[in-house]
Amino acid sequence: MSIEVKNVSKHFGSFTALAGVSLKVESGRLTALLGPSGSGKTTLLRIIAGLEFPDASDDRAAGRVLFHGEDVSDVPVGRRGVGFVFQHYALFRHMTVAQNIAFGLTVRPRSERPNAKVIAGRVEELLQLMQLGGLGGRLPDQLSGGQRQRVALARALAVQPKVLLLDEPFGALDAQVRKDLRRWLRSLHEKIHVTTVFVTHDQEEALELADEVVVMNHAKIEQSGAPQTVYDRPASPFVIEFLGNVNRMAALAGKPNATGKDVLYVRPHDVDIQRGQAGEHSLLARVLHVFSAGSYGRISLQRTDNGEAFEAEIARDRLLDLDLQQGEVVSVLFRHVRLFPKGQLYEADVTNGQLSETAPGYRPAHGSGEHI
Amino acid sequence: MAGNVSTLVYVAKHRQRRSLKDPLWVRVLLIGAALLFVGLFLLVPMASVFAEGLKKGWGAYFAAFRDPDALAAIRLTLLTAGIAVPLNLVFGLAASWAIAKFEFRGKALLISLIELPFAVSPVVSGLVYVLLFGAQGWWGPYLPSGEHPWLGSWLNGQDIQVIFAVPGIVLATIFVTFPFVARELIPIMQVRGNDEEYAALTLGANGWQTFFRVTLPNVKWGLFYGVILCNARAMGEFGAVSVVSGHIRGLTNTMPLHVEILYNEYNIQAAFAVASLLTLLALVTLVLKNLVEWRHRRVLEAATASTTRQFIS
Incomplete structure (x- = not known):
């Protein structure tokens, strides 16, 4: 499922979060939105998800979001088929790990809802895939940061999303866990091949993990391309200063x-x-x-x-x-x-x-x- | 994990570090002063309520409740609380949800309005209702009473009286107890933020599912606590209810008002007997609250213990 963003602008009061941004993400790729805080990367991710909506002004139509060529700008977040992993996981604290993962399936209308056995099977399958075997009965408060992150990922994947969106997926973890999880996410992506976009302010993370890096600054995209390209052939002083030592x-x-x-x-x-x-x-x-x-x-x-x-x-x-x-x-x-x-x-x-x-x-x- | 748990147990057992301990005389003095204060101002008065009520024996104690006026007062109090508490539960939940989860113009004003009943003296609240609904009040003359050709057939002929009647008592109680649920929930909801709701939405839940399966369970203990406080105040409210009630025996007397009447008639024993029932109600709500908290804690601990066992084995 490819993603296309066309001419999207977003303001919060007098602050410009996005100024006419356009972006194309090819199907099955792992793409990083990289930039300093306040560069608009999280806003862009939330607009792709449908958690925020592009501004429309009198003289200009609102920007569009397309999934696989189909305009989803007016499709509500729950119907877009996206899996979203929040920076602080946003796990449901009063539910067990298994209930968290099953949530997306259990809220479906009765006619589309799989039966309890199928749901339990799917949950077990995801627990294994996420290396969380045996932890299904725990509450989120009883897990480590890395485990919570994987539960959040499993919960997002349970509904079989067409697009996976991750907001600073490793931001709240300590350095070692971060490195392990980064490699693990890369191998998971090789396995499931869902079009994935993640937000990060860590250039090392973006360069190591992504197929494609989109460097953002001041509400605009400075450059996008393969990690090697943006590192070796930076298009602007900002990109060269932001990526690596110089x-x-x-x-x-x-x-x-x-x-x-x-x-x-x-x-x-x-x-x-x-x-x-x-x-x-x-x-x-x-x-x-x-x-x-x-x-x-x-x-x-x-x-x-x-x-x-x-x-x-x-x-x-x-x-x-x-x-x-x-x-x-x-x-x-x-x-x-x-x-x-x-x-x-x-x-x-x-x-x-x-x-x-x-x-x-x-x-x-x-x-x-x-x-x- | 096992190591973490044993560390926790250790910390819990040895929480009283020697370095944090004060000299013996300081501890005795402070704890003694605190106990004395609690005893003098809380325990003794509460015990005296029961002592006075039972002074003439159990027979006289129960006789106080067999009085038809007392029974009517108890019924009215239960009815009032039964209407006011559920309404305020819904209002409070809706208001705190709107305030904590959304940004809109006039939010600060709404928060101030919710807190208004706390700031205003209950007597004033009662007077406001008299001013609005009383026979000489602003809306009083428009209330259906007697023949009103311009009213619908059902209302025509119905004599709806608000002041010095049950509706006024219920309205005053709702007004006075309005802030309890909302005040309890707003800070909890604000701390929780919106991320879990957003997560539910991305997973395909609709608004109702998000509210009932994510928002509400997250605040259920705060809600329960707010309802308990709201109920205690609804049953115990005196000032506002006193102004709008009219003190008609057997009709518009709630329990607190009945206690006052008995007391003013020098029927001290009966007054304290009814008062002891109110006190008992308060004690029951407190016990209930602690029970709920204790059970909640135990569920959490059981979950931790079972997963720890799983981990060790």
Whole structure:
């Protein structure tokens, strides 16, 4: 079941939660809505579910929500066939785990309701699938956070939804449980293949779990694409700063096409450190600190030309070979940088000392030239 | 899990940490003062009610209830509570549901209105009804009495009297006891939030199913408690009822009013006998409340114990 959202806006008082957002989620995919708090991701999820409705203004029709090409904008939440897992689970506290899971089936009209035996069988099946065997008689208060999360998931799946929507599914769990549950959810998705959309503010979670990541900021979608794509080819300064660590610095002065106000981004793992003089594509930096405890070495550096500090990550054995000393001046090569001159995207790659540029939206009228 | 439970048991048993204990004389003094206060101002007066009522023996005690006026007063009190409490249960539930689960204009005003009967003296509440429904009141002249050609055939000829009659007593009681259920439920519902209702809706439940299977069970203990308090006040209300009742023996006297009449006639023993019945009612409601709470706790504990056993085995 594919999901399509067309030109949806939503305001809460004077706050704009969504400003004309459109989105397409393909059938059977696991999609992450990623963004900082207040970016509108949860609102978008609730609109897909039918818990909120898009604004309609006089001059513009309300945005639409389509499931598999069919307009469901006016279909009430209970009839949309969505399974929704709430951030704090929202389990029915006065019901046992089994009663919680069975709820969606027992509230059906008598003519559509399966008999008690079928319901019990379905509940047992879901308890097994969720690794909750033997816990059917417990009350939600007697479960751990991870167990409650899985009960909420089982309850949502019991009605065989066409679409599964999860609001910050791991937000309330501690780090270790979170990691386990993340892997478990991925394998569950491989098993049941329900079109799934989840909301998260954790970029690591989104990149690791999802087939497709939708990065949101300020009520708009900044970029969407495969995790690799949004990480390697971020479309805006926001995306590059939000996804993973990145060094942000002024573009190199004295180079053509750089105004000094332009911003250059380079990921720590794209920084290479060498001994020797500054070459055509490299610059000089002072070593401030070396952190070697970890799976890779982390080095704090300071540019000698303008004093900006930045970080590099290099392999442990490379770090060992270099034997860097604090205060030493080294030559630094940025293998891959992204430049956003006046809001425009510009990329540069250096491999084997050769510079290649890819500049979507880049206009030669600005003058071409090397940037490193 | 097993470890957690034994930790809990340990904490429960050793909750009185030595570091938190005060010197003996402080404890004796404080506990003694508290007990003395409770004894002087609660236990002794309550016991004296029964002592006075039974002063002339059990025969005289029961004779006080055989008096037809006393029986009428008991009947009227039960009738009043029987009408006022269910109505306020429904009103209170509806009001707290609207206030806790929805956003609308005038919500603050509605909350203030619900609390109004607490703020207003019961005598004033009674007077308001006299002002509205009394023979010289605003609406009084429009109440059907005698011949009114413009009224329907059923009402025509019916003499509906509100003040100095049962309807007035019921109305005044409803007014005075209105806040109890709502006040009890609003905070509980607000703490619970709307997520469970939303969850029920996403699972396909309709409005009624959501209300009866999710909202209501979540607040049932608060509701029960509110009803108990509401009932106690409905049976015990004096001020407002006194103003609208007219004190007609055997017709418009409730139990509290009957107690006052007996007392004013120096029939002290009978007054205290009827008063002891009211006290007994209060005690029964309290016992009932504790019983319900105790059973609720036991159900929870039993569930925990059984799952723990399951886990250990």
